Amino acid sequence: MFRKVTTSFVAAAALTAASNGAMAAETINVGLCVSWPGYAMLEIAQQKGLAEGYEINSVIFDDPLGGHAALAAGQIDIYECTGDYTPLAIERGTGVVNVALANPSYGVDHIILAPGVTAENIEGQSIGAPQAYIGQLQMGVWLDSIHVPFDSVEWVNLLADEAVGPMLSGDLAAAYLYEPWITKVLDNLPGATSAADTGEDWMLKTGIFTDVIYMNGDFVANRRAAALDMLKARFEAVGWWNANTEEGNQLMSDFLRWPLADVESVIGTNGKYLQGGIYMYDFNESAQLCGAMEGEPPFGIGNGSIEKVITTINEYWVRIGLMTEVQDASKGVDCSLMEELVEAGYSQSLAAH
Structure with a gap:
């Protein structure tokens, strides 16, 4: 192109x-x-x-x-x-x-959890985040904050728009999303929640x-x-x-x-x-x-x-x-x-x- x-x-x-x-x-x-x-x-x-x-x-x-x-x-x-x-x-x-x-990012980037997924049960499950990109970084920072080892989850290399389908079908426990994909998932997947976003003070202060x-x-x-x-x-x-x-x-x-x-x-x-x-x-x-x-x-x-x-x-x-x-x-x-x-x-x- x-x-x-x-x-x-x-x-x-x-x-x-x-x-x-x-x-x-x-x-x-x-x-x-x-x-x-x-x-x-x-x-x-x-x-x-x-x-x-x-x-x-x-x-x-x-x-x-x-x-x-x-x-x-x-x-x-x-x-x-x-x-x-x-x-x-x-x-x-x-x-x-x-x-x-x-x-x-002033809160536009989120970690979205599938229904029933929590910090306590996410280990061993698949998570969507684009490799070498802000999504993988934010997912890593969030996992770090809840004391989940990075190698205890299965990383799937997906951009935000690519993660919507697997989230809705139940193939992912969590995904990095931004708008308008956050709204598409939350509106169509009852029980899905936002676990963290980049508008939180502790994330903003890092500058990353x-x-x-x-x-x-x-x-x-x-x-x-x-x-x-x-x-x-x-x-x-x-x-x-x-x-x-x-x-x-x-x-x-x-x-x-x-x-x-x-x-x-x-x-x-x-x-x-x-x-x-x-x-x-x-x-x-x-x-x-x-x-x-x-x-x-x-x-x-x-x-x-x-x-x-x-x-x-x-x-x-x-x-x-x-x-x-x-x-x-x-x-x-x-x-x-x-x-x-x-x-x-x-x-x-x-x-x-």
């Missing part, structure tokens, strides 16, 4: 340049690891003209690991996804870097359940001006959405092919957050998490905590058995783009309306 979209765009761009006698815009290839409102900001930047001189080509993968492979190979330049892959990228030497924390902005390392090194412009454009789009939330949500609905109500059930209608959904960091909050700007970011995570967040994720991957050792988190982070924008005087602080 990516090749077809890119080929079509390149052909169209060439025809436009030829007919207008103008220089073609610089193409930036952006990946969304799944169809998700929080990942759509660069598409808004493209549609609202917030990235002048660039043509942003957005591709939805609905395959987080496949998207990471495309980013490492240079097929895409920027990738919006969850931050839990960062330690794996370091271990595998992909050259991919995490340039900013974009938005934490967060979406991030990844960039290909060569893109940052060799097309640095474009990398800076794209990072700024992404936050400019957040600002535009804050001021034009109703229109912005409709743009996301059209782009993602989601019902508008489903978009609003994730990202809200106040231009900043939805409790039970996600919380959109503004530029200043994200810069604080990088340690590029003074001040305290939300939820008690701490200024300059981005590497600590990645290390905590890495420690869980080792315990779950996905990795064998804790990597140097600094090798997977590049906050220099944020620092350069701060030094240039860029600032953005947004409030809910």
Whole structure:
């Protein structure tokens, strides 16, 4: 699908340049690891003209690991996804870097239990969670909190939409789900319950359940001006959405092919957050998490905590058995783009309306 979209765009761009006698815009290839409102900001930047001189080509993968492979190979330049892959990228030497924390889950991610399943009887049963993704991380954190050994359950590698059927048919004791899949299960499976969600204070404070902005390392090194412009454009789009939330949500609905109500059930209608959904960091909050700007970011995570967040994720991957050792988190982070924008005087602080 990516090749077809890119080929079509390149052909169209060439025809436009030829007919207008103008220089073609610089193409930036952006990946969304799944169809998700929080990942759509660069598409808004493209549609609202917030990235002048660039043509942003957005591709939805609905395959987080496949998207990471495309980013490492240079097929895409920027990738919006969850931050839990960062330690794996370091271990595998992909050259991919995490340039900013974009938005934490603010209660949209849940662990849902089948009827009759409790912390006391879940051992030995099958649980659904996508491998090397936020779902497996949250499931591991929850199992840890109820003192259930990670190897005492059978892990089944399923994305949230893939887990709905097995939950309804009784093949899974528990699953990682987010909206709209939570509602579909709870409404159609009497007795199913939510055991934990990422809006709980103790989960928020870890900072580990967060979406991030990844960039290909060569893109940052060799097309640095474009990398800076794209990072700024992404936050400019957040600002535009804050001021034009109703229109912005409709743009996301059209782009993602989601019902508008489903978009609003994730990202809200106040231009900043939805409790039970996600919380959109503004530029200043994200810069604080990088340690590029003074001040305290939300939820008690701490200024300059981005590497600590990645290390905590890495420690869980080792315990779950996905990795064998804790990597140097600094090798997977590049906050220099944020620092350069701060030094240039860029600032953005947004409030809910």
